[in-house]
Amino acid sequence: xxxxxxxxQETIAMRVVDALRDDIITMSLKPGDVISESDIAARYxxxxxxxxxxxxxxxxxxxxxxxxxxxxVVKKISPDGVRQSRFIRESIEVEIIRRVAGQPTDNAAEVxxxxxxxxxxxxxxxxxxxxxxxxxxxxxxxxxxxxxEYAWQLIDDHKMQLDRVxxxxxxxxxxxxxxxEHKDIAQAVAKADPAAAERAMRAHLARAELLLNQTIxxxxxxxx
Amino acid sequence: xxxxxxxxQETIAMRVVDALRDDIITMSLKPGDVISESDIAARYxxxxxxxxxxxxxxxxxxxxxxxxxxxxVVKKISPDGVRQSRFIRESIEVEIIRRVAGQPTDNAAEVxxxxxxxxxxxxxxxxxxxxxxxxxxxxxxxxxxxxxEYAWQLIDDHKMQLDRVxxxxxxxxxxxxxxxEHKDIAQAVAKADPAAAERAMRAHLARAELLLNQTIxxxxxxxx
DNA sequence: GCCCGACAGCTTCCATACAAGGCGGGCAAT
DNA sequence: ATTGCCCGCCTTGTATGGAAGCTGTCGGGC
Numbered sequence: 001x002x003x004x005x006x007x008x009q010e011t012i013a014m015r016v017v018d019a020l021r022d023d024i025i026t027m028s029l030k031p032g033d034v035i036s037e038s039d040i041a042a043r044y045x046x047x048x049x050x051x052x053x054x055x056x057x058x059x060x061x062x063x064x065x066x067x068x069x070x071x072x073v074v075k076k077i078s079p080d081g082v083r084q085s086r087f088i089r090e091s092i093e094v095e096i097i098r099r100v101a102g103q104p105t106d107n108a109a110e111v112x113x114x115x116x117x118x119x120x121x122x123x124x125x126x127x128x129x130x131x132x133x134x135x136x137x138x139x140x141x142x143x144x145x146x147x148x149e150y151a152w153q154l155i156d157d158h159k160m161q162l163d164r165v166x167x168x169x170x171x172x173x174x175x176x177x178x179x180x181e182h183k184d185i186a187q188a189v190a191k192a193d194p195a196a197a198e199r200a201m202r203a204h205l206a207r208a209e210l211l212l213n214q215t216i217x218x219x220x221x222x223x224x
Numbered sequence: 225x226x227x228x229x230x231x232x233q234e235t236i237a238m239r240v241v242d243a244l245r246d247d248i249i250t251m252s253l254k255p256g257d258v259i260s261e262s263d264i265a266a267r268y269x270x271x272x273x274x275x276x277x278x279x280x281x282x283x284x285x286x287x288x289x290x291x292x293x294x295x296x297v298v299k300k301i302s303p304d305g306v307r308q309s310r311f312i313r314e315s316i317e318v319e320i321i322r323r324v325a326g327q328p329t330d331n332a333a334e335v336x337x338x339x340x341x342x343x344x345x346x347x348x349x350x351x352x353x354x355x356x357x358x359x360x361x362x363x364x365x366x367x368x369x370x371x372x373e374y375a376w377q378l379i380d381d382h383k384m385q386l387d388r389v390x391x392x393x394x395x396x397x398x399x400x401x402x403x404x405e406h407k408d409i410a411q412a413v414a415k416a417d418p419a420a421a422e423r424a425m426r427a428h429l430a431r432a433e434l435l436l437n438q439t440i441x442x443x444x445x446x447x448x
Numbered sequence: 449g450c451c452c453g454a455c456a457g458c459t460t461c462c463a464t465a466c467a468a469g470g471c472g473g474g475c476a477a478t
Numbered sequence: 479a480t481t482g483c484c485c486g487c488c489t490t491g492t493a494t495g496g497a498a499g500c501t502g503t504c505g506g507g508c
Contacts, residue, residue: 009292009469011491036459047493052460056277060284068233069460069499084374088316095315150308151315154382233499235461260489271463276490293469293490451508459500467492478481 013050016040017057024063024074025163031076031222035064063160076224077164079216085161090205092151093139094198099146101189101197108145109190115141116182123175131175132166138182162208168219169211177207237274240264241281248287248298249387255300255446259288285381300448301388306436309385314429316375317363318422323370325413325421332369333414339365340406347399355399356390362406386432392443393435401431 020040023029037048037055044051055072058064065075100108115138122131143152181204188197216223244264247253261272261279268275279296282288289299324332339362346355367376405428412421440447 011292013491034459038459048460049492049494053277053280053491055460056280057284060281066460067500068235070501071459081374084372087319087372088375088378091315091319092312095311095318148308148311150305151312154312158378237461262489272490273462273464277461279490290490291470293488294471295489449508452506454503454505456503457501460498462495462497464495465493468490470489471487473484473486475484476482478479 011050012046013053013057016044016046016051016054019044020054020058021061021063021160024058025160025167027164027167027222029074031074031164033074034071035074036072061157061160077161077222078224079212082161082165082212085158086205086208088158089155089162090202092155093142093205094201096142096146096148096151097185097189097197097201098194100142101192101194104189104192105145109186111141111145112138112182112186112189116179116186119175119179119182123179128170128175135178164222165212165215168215168222178204181207235274236270237277237281240268240270240274240278243268244278244282245285245287245384248282249384249391251388251391251446253298255298255388257298258295259298260295285384287384301385301446302448303436303440306385306389309382310429310432312382313379313386314426316379317366317429318425320366320370320372320375321409321413321421321425322418324366325416325418328413328416329369333410335365335369336362336406336410336413340403340410343399343403343406347403352394352399359402388446389436389439392439392446402428405431 020029029035037051040054041048041051055064055066059066059072062081063075064072066072115134119131119134119138122134140149140152143149143155181200184200185197185204188194188200244253253259261275264278265272265275279288279290283290283296286305287299288296290296339358343355343358343362346352346358364373364376367373367379405424408424409421409428412418412424
């Protein structure tokens with residue numbers, strides 16, 4: 001397996017990155033919280049050096065704000081940044097769905113329907129975490145079908161802003177509705193109708209706008 | 225000025241980042257070249273630490289590949305990565321131009337025409353470097369007019385892959401033709417015709433495809 | 449009461465030393 | 479001649495001490 005050959009060992013800095021990112025997305029570390037290299041180093045029982053490198057990585061991903069010689073704070077969520085992140089995502093996903101619907105491969109529709117079936121199972125079991133994972137897989141699969149899986153990876157990097165908002169609205173979002181919209185998309189792909197697919201995708205992504213405004217008024221301190 | 229208030233001082237690591245990135249984009253450091261923290265540190269007369277942090281940043285931007293305990297190499301250009309980077313750019317820029325042409329502000333067309341005039345001046349003076357800058361400014365201005373300047377900043381991060389290719393083709397690209405295409409775009413904006421604007425933008429971005437294939441056969445060692 | 453400067457305590461930044469692992473050449477055994 | 483191991487040299491990773499700089503506080507002068 002490639003994984004064995006690559007042999008990219010687990011370094012301490014990477015572990016710290018993962019741990020911190022998880023803490024931030026799950027709001028265990030709240031926007032505005034100030035952290036210091038020494039703090040985190042002591043908490044994880046490691047030296048300051050790997051923590052520092054983790055800070056740099058997370059800062060580049062827009063989750064931390066390093067103020068030189070001053071402090072490092074968990075970046076507050078920028079409403080405008082979230083909107084533009086969604087603008088980017090919508091731009092790319094619309095282009096993706098057009099391609100997929102425009103040049104459908106044999107099994108594209110089939111793959112999507114099986115994914116939707118899994119989502120219905122997760123929804124019925126009330127397993128929202130699994131549903132979230134499957135939802136993400138649905139969109140990533142579309143990217144793969146369009147031959148631009150790397151593009152999805154880019155979305156993923158700048159999607160963490162959205163993920164923090166999503167975490168705040170956990171349970172609010174209706175899985176039933178999302179599934180229905182996924183079906184609309186899959187149906188347009190099956191019919192090889194790019195225009196309909198684009199409409200369905202835009203409708204699917206548009207729902208988030210309302211959630212954002214609601215969230216801002218619910219947690220004003222987390223936004224700038 | 226915000227710059228003065230922010231007072232973000234120039235740190236050594238930042239200088240190293242800028243210097244290395246410039247070296248990589250201008251092919252002073254060629255794809256496949258192996259560099260080491262000690263090397264660069266000695267070359268710039270600094271310690272290994274800031275160099276190491278610069279490596280991390282550049283690795284996250286896809287310009288370097290850090291192989292733990294082995295070496296750090298200038299990443300070779302991935303043809304598929306370039307294509308997908310362009311896919312991303314096209315997706316976003318098409319969405320941008322649609323918005324600009326769909327809801328044109330009073331002075332949008334005016335701003336664009338003055339920019340094009342500057343480009344003609346640079347082209348006449350045979351100042352290709354200045355033309356490149358103005359070309360980039362043209363596209364960034366469109367993003368600003370659409371209210372998503374941050375989105376352009378994101379493109380900028382993942383555009384360095386394209387920039388390396390562009391540098392290899394310096395002088396090949398026809399400024400005259402680019403200007404004509406810019407005029408088409410500006411005209412569609414003036415007429416508030418989103419469909420025409422989209423067509424013009426796609427045509428404008430499509431030209432690069434040919435250049436890429438040509439470049440790959442000219443410099444096979446730089447691609448993976 | 450108000451202003452302003454010295455200072456203590458914090459932060460991130462940089463330098464240096466050491467640790468851990470990959471890689472290749474030389475050497476010995478077969 | 480070939481194979482396999484060992485060891486020095488290289489790399490990146492981690493630890494730690496000190497340097498540079500920001501911030502708030504406390505106290506003295508007005």
